[in-house]
Amino acid sequence: MGCAFKPASAAFGMSTAWVEDPWQVAEHDFPRAAPPEQQLRFLLNYAILAPSIHNTQPWRFRIVGSEVELYADRTRSLAVVDPEDRQLIISCGAALFHLQVAMRHFGYQPQVRLFPDPEDPDLLAFIRQGPPEPATLLDHRLFQAIKKRRTNRLPFEGRSVPEAELHALERAVVQEGAQLRIVQDQEARYALAELIAEAERRQMADPRFRRELAAWTHPARKQSRDGLPITARGLSEWLGPAGPLMVRTFFWAKGQVARDRQLAEGSPVLLVLLTNADTPLAWLTAGQALDRLLLQAADYNLSASFLNQPIEVPEVRSMLRRWLATEAYPQVILRLGYGPPVPPTPRRPVHEVILQHRYM
Template structure:
């Protein structure tokens, strides 16, 4: 059998599944797909405790972002995305996932327990979601001036709803302009905060970095030389006006802006929002639609309150996306499964 854990987790082969191995060995292999999920600043804030009967998904608070994400809302959403990746992979390999969210209310680091509930026969749509895992990656570059078909937008809305969230999609110029203005305001507010700048700079990586986390310069369209200077510049200077102008143009020029929202705003809602987000992103990737995050209006509390007026007074906006078609972009790195798997 081939090595199931290559140096680059993106190269994990679906054909190397150890079908005759023990359950812990099979689950360890499946974690190799879970870790390909998106996360804020590519922090990858998850751990997987594998036991004889299943696994536990744990929040790795050592990878928290206390300035931009003081309540760990985005951290938990990232873990929800990894959980959805895991369940998609389980179904592909004919394992029915039995998922219990927050099984121990006294332990908020224990986000979910996952067991094999039986043999599963995946649907065609579920198989397509699995095949989309390696297609999905964040694209921060400008999108093509090409509309997304209404039928596919309807499917993305349905995917979010089936996972316990709501996806509001905006393709008209007035709505996009209003959202783009909030995004730009968020840029200016965040960049004025030296603590925010320091936190962001700590997760920026040179293009040739050996690190398997964080945001490499190439993910932002930056060349090798600038990627080495990036952390210093971001940490030292207030770059808010320049970033605001760039992001406002990027948002207003995208075919679609999206706001994912939930009924509640607690840990369970955040975890479910992450699962819903991942469902949307995988389905979008299957359609050839790319996405990136412009979450400034949610990360800045006063702007989040303004965003509520757009999605409805009874909703809690959790993430803002831009969606469209673009050229292929390089994937951001991932830590191998051996770095995130612990024994129960």
């Protein structure tokens, strides 16, 4: 478990609100003169701002000298929606990319080894703080996008996304070893929206799925550090503690299917991220590609949210592959466009995700 931590900045009167709320982290608090262990602990505040399925934040970290070990926290697995931990590992891949972006911004070259121990499937990566290296303009822009990025579940404006930006996002995904399908044509968007609705209908018909969803939903005013507020589920904050109970009902589920279909049909662009394989290594690759895409999209002032339902239902995932006419494996579905400002979802502080000993 984590231990008490007093940052060096506290001694100089700087704000340390980020110790409990990582969204408050400020780059001027980076302990430039401190040992690598303290620098890496600071950088983890940026890693844990990455997106994750249902905001489960399924990651743990251990710092050893100038190296970070990234572990999958399978105590946060979702047995119904993600029985193979595919989305869990994708989420960890996003945190891994966040950490690399932060490391580059502060002038260090990350050295990464994926799945370094064949005997330990929970150990996803070693990330070493490599030698000093000046950051590029893109490094800085991606870093600034970390705190801009949000998962925006509200309707988007109807205006189109510039083609140049879409092609840049495609190149970003390819750079990380994945593929991207861009779905803009109205007929194609409506067809994909139907697959989203079909998958979600099947999910919502399962009371186990609704219970799992409710377990990671909390009243909007509750000071929870993980999961999603009921407002993200399309419910009023005034429902209070009754909100998660509503999520368990088939009545709410039916309305949610209709809402998500409308979101898909009304978005100017839908994106499908794919990989050539469907293995834990491919999932970790997909997470890094997803994160590069999301950060670059945030830099363009674009909003995004997930519509992964067809990928979560095996039969519908097969239908999606046939519709895409591909042998590759869909890993993530996103909607992209221009959305209104939304607040960030909460995060657990670093001291809650730090390990003192190797994860067992």
